[in-house]
Amino acid sequence: MKINLDEIFDYTSFNIDRDPHIILDETVCQGCDQRACTNCCPARCYTWDEENKKMTFVHDGCLECGTCYVVCQKDAFTRWRYPKGGFGVSFRMT
Amino acid sequence: MKTTYDAIVVGAGPAGSSAALTMARAGLDVALLERGAFPGEKNMFGGVLHRLTALEDVFPDFWELAPWERHIVKKNLTFMTQGSSFSVSFDNEAADTPPYNGYTVYRPKFDNWLAQEAVKAGATLLTRTTVDDVIQEQGRVVGVKLLRDGSELRAPVVIAADGVLSFTAKKAGLRQARFKPDNQGVCVKAMIDMPKEIIDDRFGLVREQGASNEIVGNTAGVRGGTFLYTNYDSLSLGMVLELGSMMGKTTTPYDLLNNFMEQPQIAKLLRGGKLLEYSAHLVPKGGYDAMPELFGDGIMVAGDAAGLCIITGLNLEGINLATQSGVLAGQATIEAHRQRDFSKSALKTYRTLLEESYVLKDLKMYRRTPNMLHNDRIYTQYPELVCGLMDEIYRIDGQPKETMTKLLLRKAKETIGLKNLLADVYSGWRAL
Numbered sequence A: 001m002k003i004n005l006d007e008i009f010d011y012t013s014f015n016i017d018r019d020p021h022i023i024l025d026e027t028v029c030q031g032c033d034q035r036a037c038t039n040c041c042p043a044r045c046y047t048w049d050e051e052n053k054k055m056t057f058v059h060d061g062c063l064e065c066g067t068c069y070v071v072c073q074k075d076a077f078t079r080w081r082y083p084k085g086g087f088g089v090s091f092r093m094t
Numbered sequence B: 001m002k003t004t005y006d007a008i009v010v011g012a013g014p015a016g017s018s019a020a021l022t023m024a025r026a027g028l029d030v031a032l033l034e035r036g037a038f039p040g041e042k043n044m045f046g047g048v049l050h051r052l053t054a055l056e057d058v059f060p061d062f063w064e065l066a067p068w069e070r071h072i073v074k075k076n077l078t079f080m081t082q083g084s085s086f087s088v089s090f091d092n093e094a095a096d097t098p099p100y101n102g103y104t105v106y107r108p109k110f111d112n113w114l115a116q117e118a119v120k121a122g123a124t125l126l127t128r129t130t131v132d133d134v135i136q137e138q139g140r141v142v143g144v145k146l147l148r149d150g151s152e153l154r155a156p157v158v159i160a161a162d163g164v165l166s167f168t169a170k171k172a173g174l175r176q177a178r179f180k181p182d183n184q185g186v187c188v189k190a191m192i193d194m195p196k197e198i199i200d201d202r203f204g205l206v207r208e209q210g211a212s213n214e215i216v217g218n219t220a221g222v223r224g225g226t227f228l229y230t231n232y233d234s235l236s237l238g239m240v241l242e243l244g245s246m247m248g249k250t251t252t253p254y255d256l257l258n259n260f261m262e263q264p265q266i267a268k269l270l271r272g273g274k275l276l277e278y279s280a281h282l283v284p285k286g287g288y289d290a291m292p293e294l295f296g297d298g299i300m301v302a303g304d305a306a307g308l309c310i311i312t313g314l315n316l317e318g319i320n321l322a323t324q325s326g327v328l329a330g331q332a333t334i335e336a337h338r339q340r341d342f343s344k345s346a347l348k349t350y351r352t353l354l355e356e357s358y359v360l361k362d363l364k365m366y367r368r369t370p371n372m373l374h375n376d377r378i379y380t381q382y383p384e385l386v387c388g389l390m391d392e393i394y395r396i397d398g399q400p401k402e403t404m405t406k407l408l409l410r411k412a413k414e415t416i417g418l419k420n421l422l423a424d425v426y427s428g429w430r431a432l
Helices: A005-011 A026-030 A036-042 A066-072 B016-025 B107-120 B165-171 B198-201 B255-259 B264-270 B320-338 B342-354 B357-365 B379-396 B404-415 B418-431
Strands: A013-015 A022-024 A047-051 A054-059 A077-080 A087-092 B007-010 B030-033 B049-051 B070-080 B086-090 B102-106 B125-126 B133-139 B140-146 B152-153 B157-161 B184-193 B209-216 B225-230 B234-242 B272-284 B299-301
Touching: A005 B272, A013 A026, A013 B107, A022 A054, A022 B125, A026 A054, A036 A047, A036 A066, A066 A077, A066 B049, A066 B184, A066 B234, A066 B272, B007 B140, B016 B107, B016 B320, B030 B107, B049 B299, B049 B320, B070 B379, B086 B379, B102 B209, B133 B165, B140 B157, B157 B165, B157 B320, B165 B225, B165 B299, B184 B255, B234 B255, B255 B264, B299 B320, B299 B342, B320 B357, B342 B357, B379 B404
Parallel strands: B007 B030, B007 B157, B030 B125, B070 B209, B157 B299
Antiparallel strands: A013 A087, A022 A077, A047 A054, B049 B102, B070 B086, B070 B102, B133 B140, B140 B152, B184 B234, B184 B272, B209 B225, B225 B234
16 A cells, blocks of 8 residues: 555545636745755645756645745745635545 | 624634633633635644533533544554554543543534634634734734735734644734744645445444544654554554654655555555645644743733643643633633733733633643654664564574573563663653
8 A cells, every 4th residue: 555646536526626726936946955845745736846946836636735835945936825615635534 | 794892702713612611601702713615625634633621611512512423432552563463452432422532523623613603602703814914013913914905803802722833822922933944734635435334333333433543653764653542434644754754854744644554554544545734733742831921001912822732642632621721711801801901911821711611731741742752763673673673572493491680681682772762761751
């Protein structure tokens, strides 16, 4: 048994809003040498491409925990809010 | 749609629903707002609900009504390394009869039940309703603005029970814009499917008895801890990891949890289990000194939003404090309506009630604990010391034995250092 985030949609349910609840200004991330979001996010929503010096953020599998909101030291978010009512993660039993 | 109420509660979790229930029972017209499709949809916790004395006043037969999984009779504390573990187990017959001391629950079921009780009492539950902002007039909170269409709901009192990040408290100017990563833990959890009979056999349980296990160690040096709880026919295995400790490392929460599941003593317990759900949430672990302002003109803050959480390593308390704070915020609102005064000085009643209750008494008593737990040795060296000691005590290898005192001193010197040990014992004594 293993948590494999490539398969997260098999175990955790989502109702994804096309309009993202988090918007990241990726140019800010280029000036960040810490990038704690990449290892702290429990849903692996943030990936850093070292070769192209580019941060990629995907909100699809976001568990809405707030980790990125707390660890970001650069205020890189132009929007950080919870999804519109009824959208986002839907826990069944946790 | 109706837009004016006697009180608005943001968040239908344990704090919000307790507040709404209290106020609705007293005849107030309450709106209970929930951003999920149903209450509990967005909520996650470790899995053990402590006894809710605040709700037993309302439901004397709480355990007959609330949807729970198992009641906890067996509490285990384990020190763990990659290959060994040392446990202290307390199995208590007194915990096998109501009022039970604690239960495992599923939040989507439990939170929904509590919110529906508030509805039965007369509260208006509005689901799929995310609050975008608070409405302020002359420095006083008079309502909230909704995200879906910018529409407004108004009430002389708003109770912010919108969870750990509480944007409601932030927008009302009651919490600081930034959280300290050291004061927040990310909790990740795997729900694991397992037949009831197998759980009973592996954990030594019968009927609806449950076990809880708190584990220190085997977190790759990250400050945090692991828990394993029994539900009726599933297990909850999760970790709380301090964000300040995760920052600067390369490991991830799910790698740590995966690694933990492979630890031989844990792997035996999980064998044959199937992953059902993966979830994550933040835990406000800063304690008394990290709390926001608890009240302002026309607003009060309750539950996780108020940082009401106590983590000692032995007990992890949150929902009991949340329900109690919700009930007290409700009572303060009832009193404010009686006096027709919703100013900050009138709502100070809420803080006074909290101070008179166990909520702020306990938070104050444990105010040094977060600092004590900010000690890396607890998470690596101490589990190694304990397990290393046991290994040498039990080991038969044809070598002459040392006296217990000599062995203890040698191992403590090797793993911790005597000076550190004395300092840690002192700080542990003061904090607990």
